[in-house]
Amino acid sequence: MLEWSLKKIDLPLKFPWKIARGTSLSKTNFIVTVECDGSRGQGEVAFNIRYNESEKLIEEQFQLFLDHGAEDISSLEKLIALVSELDLACSLSFGLESAMAHLNAQMSDRTIHQLLCVPQVHGxxxxxxxxxxxxxxxxxxxxxxxxxxxxxxxxxxxxxxxxxxxxxxxxxxxxxxxxxxxxxxxxxxxxxxxxxxxxxxxxxxxxxxxxxxxxxxxxxxxxxxxxxxxxxxxxxxxxxxxxxxxxxxxxxxxxxxxxxxxxxxxxxxxxxxxxxxxxxxxxxxxxxxxxxxxxxxxxxxxxxxxxxxxxxxxxxxxxxxxxxxxxxxxxx
CATH class of the missing domain: 3.20.20.120 (Enolase-like C-terminal domain)
Known part of the structure; x- marks a missing residue:
């Protein structure tokens, strides 16, 4: 059985971040954690208001994810299918998939690059x-x-x-x-x-x-x-x-x-x-x-x-x- 959690983190910036849409002095993100039998995977959720994402939406959709059998997901493929079915915000979808992928890699004694079948790039x-x-x-x-x-x-x-x-x-x-x-x-x-x-x-x-x-x-x-x-x-x-x-x-x-x-x-x-x-x-x-x-x-x-x-x-x-x-x- 999987144990999922969502933690909000506040990230003060080194300098005011101003773009054409507005200015920020800090950023709020979330960290998704999934645990199973002593192993753990994590993924980040960097939501963006440009894509109609908000702190409230991420928290509500994470609860929706939990309410639809998240603890019983048995594979990365099934997680991706559930996330698609629920039409979750893209940043949350990534955080969930990332956490699950890293958990699977750890539990199968593989690197994330081996799991994704991609070469690791340095520098x-x-x-x-x-x-x-x-x-x-x-x-x-x-x-x-x-x-x-x-x-x-x-x-x-x-x-x-x-x-x-x-x-x-x-x-x-x-x-x-x-x-x-x-x-x-x-x-x-x-x-x-x-x-x-x-x-x-x-x-x-x-x-x-x-x-x-x-x-x-x-x-x-x-x-x-x-x-x-x-x-x-x-x-x-x-x-x-x-x-x-x-x-x-x-x-x-x-x-x-x-x-x-x-x-x-x-x-x-x-x-x-x-x-x-x-x-x-x-x-x-x-x-x-x-x-x-x-x-x-x-x-x-x-x-x-x-x-x-x-x-x-x-x-x-x-x-x-x-x-x-x-x-x-x-x-x-």
Missing amino acids: IHTSFSLPMMEPSQIEKFISEHKLSRFAALKIKIGSEGALEVIQEVRKFYKGPLRLDANEAYDDPSSFLNLTEKLKDVPIQFIEQPFPAKNFEMYREIKSKSGFLIFADESLTSGEVTPEFKDLFDGVNVKLMKAGGYMRGLKQLRTARELGLKTMLGCMVETSLGISSAMNIANNVDFYDLDGCLLISSDPFNAIQEDNGTLNYNYVI
Whole structure:
């Protein structure tokens, strides 16, 4: 018989986290634990209000999961089927699947990589994300956080003031940049006006400039922007369909959006088959969640796994970062 529990954790941030949708000083996540015969598996739930997830919803849906025979689940496959039947929030679905997968690995004396049939990857070079801020704050921010050690920086931008921010970052950081608009633009012409002024800037790609469902805007600018355009909010738990290739150059796969290891792996595989670039991303998470993403990091083009580097104190310490490179301290 399985014993399930859900624990809320509050994660103060190292600095205000401002993106186009709002500002946060701390993040609330949950940790799912499942135990059986002295073995234990854990998974993180980093819920996101952008996807209509909330603390209350996670707690209510976890209770719904318990009420539908969670203690009697006998396999990972049956858990995935139950989670799908109950239509649980994607972040909770991942936390449950992750906990069960890690329990199964431990009880069968296998690593999580052996259970998932994927190679273990060491030495992941992540980007580091700059929240939205005034240009006058950028020099101090880059210096204080020693961001020159990262192979790339990702800049959160809005529909106004982006050019000034990017130009200021370029004064103090010479590596490649990634831009993340978080759906801030609603006009292709204003976005193309920005990209026209950025032709000489080493930008690896631009994430989600327009609202997730405004596919015609993506279709319009894909061949005009001069930069790779990546889907983030446009890809949640669904399939990477052939239409994605007409709209985007790459996809940002996050386990908290995908809803599980299996869905995340399928999204990455399908994207590669379609010729799309792939990135593994994250929410603001502890190293439990980041190490989970690292578990499926084989054959991925870009990594944006800095979530645990944004929090003041990591309760798991599963990941160490050295010179912008992530490695396991231990495999959960």
